[in-house]
Amino acid sequence: MSKGKDIALSMNTDTSSDWTIIQISDTHLMDQADHTFAGMNPEQSFHIVMEHLTHHYSTPDAIIHTGDLAQVPVQETYSRYLQYMQTLNIPHYQIPGNHDDRAVFPFHLQQDQAHLLSFGQWRIVLLNSAVVDQVDGWISEAQLTQLDQILSAHPEQHVIIACHHHPFAMQSLWIDQHKLKNSTHLMHVIAKHQNVKVVLYGHVHQDSSNEWHGVQFLSTPSTSIQFKPQSDTFALDESFPGYRVLNLKENGEFSTEVVRVKINQPKINIEISGY
Numbered sequence: 001m002s003k004g005k006d007i008a009l010s011m012n013t014d015t016s017s018d019w020t021i022i023q024i025s026d027t028h029l030m031d032q033a034d035h036t037f038a039g040m041n042p043e044q045s046f047h048i049v050m051e052h053l054t055h056h057y058s059t060p061d062a063i064i065h066t067g068d069l070a071q072v073p074v075q076e077t078y079s080r081y082l083q084y085m086q087t088l089n090i091p092h093y094q095i096p097g098n099h100d101d102r103a104v105f106p107f108h109l110q111q112d113q114a115h116l117l118s119f120g121q122w123r124i125v126l127l128n129s130a131v132v133d134q135v136d137g138w139i140s141e142a143q144l145t146q147l148d149q150i151l152s153a154h155p156e157q158h159v160i161i162a163c164h165h166h167p168f169a170m171q172s173l174w175i176d177q178h179k180l181k182n183s184t185h186l187m188h189v190i191a192k193h194q195n196v197k198v199v200l201y202g203h204v205h206q207d208s209s210n211e212w213h214g215v216q217f218l219s220t221p222s223t224s225i226q227f228k229p230q231s232d233t234f235a236l237d238e239s240f241p242g243y244r245v246l247n248l249k250e251n252g253e254f255s256t257e258v259v260r261v262k263i264n265q266p267k268i269n270i271e272i273s274g275y
Contacts, residue, residue, distance in 0.1 A: 025202030026222035066202035067097025067164030114146035137165025
C-alpha cells in the first residue's frame with residue numbers, strides 16, 4: 001500500500017466515563033428549504049428528526065452524519081445545513097455520500113482524508129467511500145493505509161469506523177449493486193487488529209445489523225425517505241425516518257438502538273423509479 005497522509009486527530013478532553021454518539025444519515029437536502037423530493041420535504045423531516053433527537057438526548061457528545069447530506073449538492077445546501085447544526089451546540093461531523101460534491105463538501109478540518117475523533121477510550125475514524133460520478137463506493141488505498149496506522153497506534157482503544165457505503169449485502173439486488181466495492185480490503189485491515197468494535201454506514205435508507213469476527217456492522221434509517229427492505233428493484237417504504245443512538249462505556253461495552261420519528265407530511269410517492 002502507498003504511504004498515507006498525516007492523520008487529523010480531534011480530541012475531546014471531557015473525562016466522562018460514558019459517551020453518547022448519534023448517527024444520522026441521508027438527509028438529501030435540497031438547495032431551497034421548501035423544495036420537495038419524492039413527495040417529501042427533506043428539510044422539514046430533517047428538522048423534525050433533529051428536534052426529537054435534541055429533546056430526548058440534550059447533550060450527546062457528537063453527531064456523525066454518514067453521507068448523502070445533499071440531494072442538490074451546492075454550496076447553499078451545505079451552508080444551510082452547517083448553520084442549522086451550529087445552533088445545536090453539539091459537535092458534529094460529516095462524511096460524503098454518492099450524492100454529495102466533494103468540491104464543496106464540508107469535510108472535517110476541510111480535508112478529504114481519514115479523520116480520527118477521540119472520546120475517552122473510544123476512537124471514531126471517518127472514511128470517505130464516495131467516488132466521483134459513481135453510485136458505488138470505494139475507500140482509497142491512502143485512507144486504508146491511514147486506517148491501518150490508526151488501529152496500530154491505538155491498540156488499547158475501542159474503535160468505531162464510519163463510512164457511507166454498505167460493506168454487507170442487504171439482500172436487495174438494486175442497492176447491493178452499489179455497495180462498497182472494495183469491502184474485502186476494508187475487512188482485511190480490520191482483521192489485522194483486535195480493537196474495532198463497530199462499523200457505521202448509511203446509503204441504504206434502512207436499519208440493519210450484521211456481525212463479522214466480533215465486529216458489529218450497522219446501518220441507520222434516513223432522515224428523509226426510506227427504502228423498502230429486500231426489494232430486488234428500487235422501491236420506497238412507508239417507515240418513518242430516524243437516527244441511531246450509541247451509548248459507549250470506557251471498558252469497551254456499548255449499546256445501540258434505532259429511534260424512529262413520526263412525521264406528519266403528505267404521503268410520499270412510493271411509485272417513483274429512482275432517486
